Amino acid sequence: MSSDSGSGPGGPGKRIVVTGATGNVGLSVVRALTADPAVDSVLGLARRLPDEKTAGAEWASVDLGAPVVFGALGGHGGSGGTGGTDGWGGRGGSGGPGGPGGPGGSGGQVGSGGPGGSGRQGEPFRGDPGRAAVEELAEHFAGADAVVHLAWQLQPARDPATTWRTNVLGSVRVFRAVAAAGVPALVYASSVGAYSPGPKDRAVTEDWPTHGWPEAAYCREKAYLERVLDAFEREHPQLRVVRMRPAFLFKEESASQQRRLFAGRFKPGQLARPDLLPVLPDIPGLRIQALHTEDAARAYRLAALGDARGAFNLAAEPPLDAQVLGELFHARVVRVPRRAARSALAAAWGLRLLPASPQLFDAVLRLPVMDCARARTELGWRPERTATEAVEELLHGMRHGAGAPTPPLTGRTVG
Numbered sequence: 001m002s003s004d005s006g007s008g009p010g011g012p013g014k015r016i017v018v019t020g021a022t023g024n025v026g027l028s029v030v031r032a033l034t035a036d037p038a039v040d041s042v043l044g045l046a047r048r049l050p051d052e053k054t055a056g057a058e059w060a061s062v063d064l065g066a067p068v069v070f071g072a073l074g075g076h077g078g079s080g081g082t083g084g085t086d087g088w089g090g091r092g093g094s095g096g097p098g099g100p101g102g103p104g105g106s107g108g109q110v111g112s113g114g115p116g117g118s119g120r121q122g123e124p125f126r127g128d129p130g131r132a133a134v135e136e137l138a139e140h141f142a143g144a145d146a147v148v149h150l151a152w153q154l155q156p157a158r159d160p161a162t163t164w165r166t167n168v169l170g171s172v173r174v175f176r177a178v179a180a181a182g183v184p185a186l187v188y189a190s191s192v193g194a195y196s197p198g199p200k201d202r203a204v205t206e207d208w209p210t211h212g213w214p215e216a217a218y219c220r221e222k223a224y225l226e227r228v229l230d231a232f233e234r235e236h237p238q239l240r241v242v243r244m245r246p247a248f249l250f251k252e253e254s255a256s257q258q259r260r261l262f263a264g265r266f267k268p269g270q271l272a273r274p275d276l277l278p279v280l281p282d283i284p285g286l287r288i289q290a291l292h293t294e295d296a297a298r299a300y301r302l303a304a305l306g307d308a309r310g311a312f313n314l315a316a317e318p319p320l321d322a323q324v325l326g327e328l329f330h331a332r333v334v335r336v337p338r339r340a341a342r343s344a345l346a347a348a349w350g351l352r353l354l355p356a357s358p359q360l361f362d363a364v365l366r367l368p369v370m371d372c373a374r375a376r377t378e379l380g381w382r383p384e385r386t387a388t389e390a391v392e393e394l395l396h397g398m399r400h401g402a403g404a405p406t407p408p409l410t411g412r413t414v415g
Helices: 024-034 131-141 160-181 217-235 252-262 293-305 322-329 338-350 358-364 373-379 387-400
Strands: 014-019 039-046 057-061 146-149 185-189 240-246 248-250 279-282 287-292 310-314 316-321 332-335
Touching (some): 014 024, 024 293, 146 293, 160 217, 185 293, 217 240, 248 293, 248 387, 279 322, 287 387, 293 310, 316 387, 322 387
Parallel strands (some): 014 146, 039 057, 146 185, 185 240, 248 287
């Protein structure tokens, strides 16, 4: 078992690669790793490099969303469907031209047809137009003790083909590059959003189904990658795979970024002041979990340096419902029908006032409450801040336009 009081087993000299290293979670993970005496070097990968380099980290620019020729990928569409879950251990992607799916047949048995199905086991690049991208990643991963894959694109939510290309196809390339480079451990950022709709009155463990809410692109992509990893682990049993499923992650430095991602033209910097929000809507199903990003980063560090495998729920107490948030805002709670709240959000979405879709709202109301006992017992991890403290820090950041010296986290003047 790993211990939160020290670095993981295996002694000093670890080299860790982090994708999405400039984002909300990524920057915190890089800081946590570079501060650990068991780590000799950290390589941060991001599309846009930071203005100020985090002490002790190296940086390289990589775009996981770079376009590829979809016609050669045995993904969605055509007669072949998904090709045995992206070709790992399946039929090899026999399905014709396909759509924006994963690379069929790149690591399973001999493919039975279609240009994406020619790969044999141990030959992950043959006939694959994404070969150069995977090879580039494999070069970055060479000699690493673990890869922590955090890169994710939330916007543009109105263009799911773009987010699919970065999030799903980009992740598939990362997984393949990890195997090609012989990296012994992969720590992947899944999410509470990968879970199927679940209860609000009891906590679910990591064996709860991960089929997501299919109408929301974020959940659909997270759930799809859970199936990809299922097949990937069967194909590479020697590789240690960890799936982190955190709740909503907040910190002061992420305030400006999260405002841009979810609020758009609205100005929550002012609404974040409790004295300006006298009434808070109580929407049926609104009971979510949150976690401070720095606490999540500690869990990622433990997973990267330790010997744990499998999935881990990550969240802090208490779960956040209208009553808890009402106390936080010193606001009166008023019951609002779900349909009315959704209609208002859908109208704002339709007018392009909000960048977050009403389908994501639907998904949030269906998220289960997670049981985090496994992270405590197997990782030796406990959050140091409560969920309300994480939200309070986010609100403080929104009021002051807080950010960090990386392109995704750049602060903005509150207006």
